[in-house]
Amino acid sequence: xxxxxxxxxxxxxxxxxxxxxxxxxxxxxxxxxxxxxxxxxxxxxxxxxxxxxxxxxxxxxxxxxxxxxxxxxxxxxxxxxxxxxxxxxxxxxxxxxxxxxxxxxxxxxxxxxxxxxxxxxxxxxxxxxxxxxxxxxxxxxxxxxxxxxxxxxxxxxxxxxxxxxxxxxxxxxxxxxxxxxxxxxxxxxxxxxxxxxxxxxxxxxxxxxxxxxxxxxxxxxxxxxxxxxxxxxxxxxxxxxxxxxxxxxxxxxxxxxxxxxxxxxxxxxxxxxxxxxxxxxxxxxxxxxxxxxxxxxxxxxxxxxxxxxxxxxxxxxxxxxxxxxxxxxxxxxxxxxxxxxxxxxxxxxxxxxxxxxxxxxxxxxxxxxxxxxxxxxxxxxxxxxxxxxxxxxxxxxxxxxxxxxxxxxxxxxxxxxxxxxxxxxxxxxxxxxxxxxxxxxxxxxxxxxxxxxxxxxxxxxxxxxxxxxxxxxxxxxxxxxxxxxxxxxxxxxxxxxxxxxxxxxxxxxxxxxxxxxxxxxxxxxxxxxxxxxxxxxxxxxxxxxxxxxxxxxxxxxxxxxxxxxxxxxxxxxxxxxxxxxxxxxxxxxxxxxxxxxxxxxxxxxxxxxxxxxxxxxxxxxxxxxxxx
Amino acid sequence: xxxxxxxxxxxxxxxxxxxxxxxxxxxxxxxxxxxxxxxxxxxxxxxxxxxxxxxxxxxxxxxxxxxxxxxxxxxxxxxxxxxxxxxxxxxxxxxxxxxxxxxxxxxxxxxxxxxxxxxxxxxxxxxxxxxxxxxxxxxxxxxxxxxxxxxxxxxxxxxxxxxxxxxxxxxxxx
Numbered sequence: 001x002x003x004x005x006x007x008x009x010x011x012x013x014x015x016x017x018x019x020x021x022x023x024x025x026x027x028x029x030x031x032x033x034x035x036x037x038x039x040x041x042x043x044x045x046x047x048x049x050x051x052x053x054x055x056x057x058x059x060x061x062x063x064x065x066x067x068x069x070x071x072x073x074x075x076x077x078x079x080x081x082x083x084x085x086x087x088x089x090x091x092x093x094x095x096x097x098x099x100x101x102x103x104x105x106x107x108x109x110x111x112x113x114x115x116x117x118x119x120x121x122x123x124x125x126x127x128x129x130x131x132x133x134x135x136x137x138x139x140x141x142x143x144x145x146x147x148x149x150x151x152x153x154x155x156x157x158x159x160x161x162x163x164x165x166x167x168x169x170x171x172x173x174x175x176x177x178x179x180x181x182x183x184x185x186x187x188x189x190x191x192x193x194x195x196x197x198x199x200x201x202x203x204x205x206x207x208x209x210x211x212x213x214x215x216x217x218x219x220x221x222x223x224x225x226x227x228x229x230x231x232x233x234x235x236x237x238x239x240x241x242x243x244x245x246x247x248x249x250x251x252x253x254x255x256x257x258x259x260x261x262x263x264x265x266x267x268x269x270x271x272x273x274x275x276x277x278x279x280x281x282x283x284x285x286x287x288x289x290x291x292x293x294x295x296x297x298x299x300x301x302x303x304x305x306x307x308x309x310x311x312x313x314x315x316x317x318x319x320x321x322x323x324x325x326x327x328x329x330x331x332x333x334x335x336x337x338x339x340x341x342x343x344x345x346x347x348x349x350x351x352x353x354x355x356x357x358x359x360x361x362x363x364x365x366x367x368x369x370x371x372x373x374x375x376x377x378x379x380x381x382x383x384x385x386x387x388x389x390x391x392x393x394x395x396x397x398x399x400x401x402x403x404x405x406x407x408x409x410x411x412x413x414x415x416x417x418x419x420x421x422x423x424x425x426x427x428x429x430x431x432x433x434x435x436x437x438x439x440x441x442x443x444x445x446x447x448x449x450x451x452x453x454x455x456x457x458x459x460x461x462x463x464x465x466x467x468x469x470x471x472x473x474x475x476x477x478x479x480x481x482x483x484x485x486x487x488x489x490x491x492x493x494x495x496x497x498x499x500x501x502x503x504x505x506x507x508x509x510x511x512x513x514x515x516x517x518x519x520x521x522x523x524x525x526x527x528x529x530x531x532x533x534x535x536x537x538x539x540x541x542x543x544x545x546x547x548x549x550x551x552x553x554x555x556x557x558x559x560x561x562x563x564x565x566x567x568x569x570x571x572x573x574x575x576x577x578x579x580x581x582x583x584x585x586x587x588x589x590x591x592x593x594x595x596x597x598x599x600x601x602x603x604x605x606x607x608x609x610x611x612x613x614x615x616x617x618x619x620x621x622x623x624x625x626x627x628x
Numbered sequence: 629x630x631x632x633x634x635x636x637x638x639x640x641x642x643x644x645x646x647x648x649x650x651x652x653x654x655x656x657x658x659x660x661x662x663x664x665x666x667x668x669x670x671x672x673x674x675x676x677x678x679x680x681x682x683x684x685x686x687x688x689x690x691x692x693x694x695x696x697x698x699x700x701x702x703x704x705x706x707x708x709x710x711x712x713x714x715x716x717x718x719x720x721x722x723x724x725x726x727x728x729x730x731x732x733x734x735x736x737x738x739x740x741x742x743x744x745x746x747x748x749x750x751x752x753x754x755x756x757x758x759x760x761x762x763x764x765x766x767x768x769x770x771x772x773x774x775x776x777x778x779x780x781x782x783x784x785x786x787x788x789x790x791x792x793x794x795x796x797x798x799x800x801x802x
Binding site: 114163190195197198247261262263264266267298299300326330332335485486488 | 647670671676681691767770771772774780781782783784786788790791
């Protein structure tokens with residue numbers, strides 16, 4: 001059974017390899033969800049990230065390939081190390097200043113658009129030596145050379161050493177066996193050359209990752225030792241395969257992407273060139289038919305104002321105070337008599353930040369679908385891209401497919417997991433006119449708005465863009481689409497829809513082959529396991545409840561084991577749940593805040609275990625802020 | 629009426645970079661309209677040298693710049709706008725670069741509600757005219773342009789241009 005291919009499929013087989021001609025005899029390697037790796041020289045031992053467990057020997061040195069939380073907390077629990085640590089110089093930002101960083105994160109998590117994985121260490125780890133590209137050192141007569149190999153993480157590095165005649169590369173998370181990686185969302189990054197920020201930077205670190213692969217390939221290692229999963233015994237083949245897979249995914253992404261509408265071919269070509277080279281030949285889809293908005297729909301920034309024949313108004317999204325002022329000015333000038341309601345398409349702050357203020361000012365209800373409503377009323381419970389901390393007092397929940405009459409219009413509320421999972425849409429039908437489907441930010445005339453890998457664009461038939469295509473296809477023939485940023489109606493013809501959908505399905509297959517899970521959604525959904533609420537304020541002596549919410553993306557039932565860790569004691573609490581294929585579930589924990597707890601932000605983490613030996617230490621976090 | 633143009637969501641961070649913005653506003657009390665150009669500071673090379681993120685640069689980043697740091701931003705902004713836009717009125721091209729006025733402190737966007745965070749604002753007063761203003765948007769501009777025309781007592785009129793496109797703005801009806 002392919003549970004988690006490569007990385008997780010071997011279910012923690014504790015093997016000390018000693019294959020003549022391939023594996024150096026002094027290399028100790030225990031394979032699993034995270035590998036344990038040591039080199040023995042007599043009674044002395046050097047560990048790479050997490051050392052081999054059962055072989056004894058006195059640890060004299062530890063090498064970090066990168067500084068994600070799981071590495072640091074396993075090798076140096078609480079920041080305590082058994083031996084001096086060498087680490088990439090680029091890891092310094094993660095290994096130092098932890099307390100301050102988590103304290104700041106309490107506020108920084110809101111309106112957040114850098115889109116980086118948050119698995120940074122919980123405490124500082126003392127480093128004996130930070131290494132720059134090309135640095136060399138010796139241990140027990142072995143010569144090591146350090147290469148910077150960023151890409152999957154910002155700080156990734158590789159250690160090269162010839163051990164017992166075998167040239168070995170300890171490459172961390174750079175690559176996995178079979179030319180795979182652990183996930184795709186880790187690659188999200190700004191593309192400065194093309195003036196593309198982190199939020200729009202789909203797999204923005206692919207170019208430097210490809211350069212890292214080339215750099216390592218040029219060293220011609222005999223063996224690559226990864227952080228996760230099987231040894232890579234044919235490095236040249238796997239390095240080349242990884243590069244080919246990534247390039248195909250990126251080409252597919254660019255050819256179907258919404259950003260062509262905004263940025264044009266020139267800037268998208270810059271993005272393509274970084275990954276695919278100067279002769280990339282990438283072109284976006286020709287722009288779909290687009291025409292002016294009808295007179296009853298007014299475009300104000302990211303807000304759409306629907307105006308009825310009698311002069312009443314209905315808003316879609318309110319992203320900031322100046323939008324509110326504009327609407328107020330329209331009302332004062334008699335352009336609209338009233339605002340009767342506000343529909344929220346999705347939970348990014350440029351669509352929500354002033355909804356609460358607007359609702360209070362205009363005295364109108366706020367409507368949202370079930371995926372959106374709870375984020376508006378309790379934003380601190382969630383960690384999603386660009387969530388505004390501004391509260392909406394109350395929301396009228398509208399189920400998928402529910403309709404209501406407003407003036408001469410029929411409004412039908414839809415769940416629409418397009419640009420992000422927490423996303424809805426509104427079908428507006430006016431007698432005698434072609435229906436208009438307000439789809440938030442989910443498509444532009446050039447394609448799909450899936451540039452942010454943290455937006456949870458699930459690749460499942462029952463969710464994500466596949467679901468959106470299905471919803472649009474079921475609309476009355478000719479239905480126009482409207483994006484909140486774009487002052488046009490637009491629609492895809494059959495040929496364009498077929499192109500986008502077929503290419504998207506191809507990409508799902510490509511990503512499936514590129515990542516190490518049994519289902520692609522674990523690799524594009526950072527929050528398949530996440531704490532709810534994400535941020536909790538509590539007083540000393542108070543008992544709070546946090547739930548680990550799990551989404552079994554697999555197409556078979558799975559048993560999950562959740563181990564709650566901290567933040568106020570070293571004790572661990574374990575709870576488990578079995579989930580049918582594709583289903584969600586949760587396990588709840590209670591945490592009592594000690595009477596002597598320090599004020600400030602404390603971090604709760606959890607190990608996630610999945611049946612058959614998959615163990616993901618310190619995978620998820622929640623924030624507990626102790627207040628006086 | 630600047631409120632309307634600049635009222636495009638003060639809290640934008642995710643999507644501010646998707647469009648350039650330009651606003652033509654007719655004064656309520658009459659007289660020729662004024663054009664407000666906006667430039668996302670982080671789109672400028674001199675801002676990038678100072679460490680600005682293309683989409684993460686907000687009001688606080690701009691507010692914390694010294695006047696020495698702001699000076700090259702404004703100069704580059706002036707050059708950028710003169711290259712990105714050409715305006716023709718009555719058959720004569722207006723000198724955009726020379727006519728632009730930045731606020732005294734260089735940053736109008738410090739007043740919270742006055743403009744989108746992280747944007748530099750420059751204004752240009754048009755001469756009296758009852759004709760049509762041709763606005764040409766350079767093919768090399770790098771992103772689409774949203775032109776908003778504010779006329780007293782009317783909803784804003786929106787023109788959405790791709791780089792290289794042109795639009796006409798009727799100046800005869802305030």
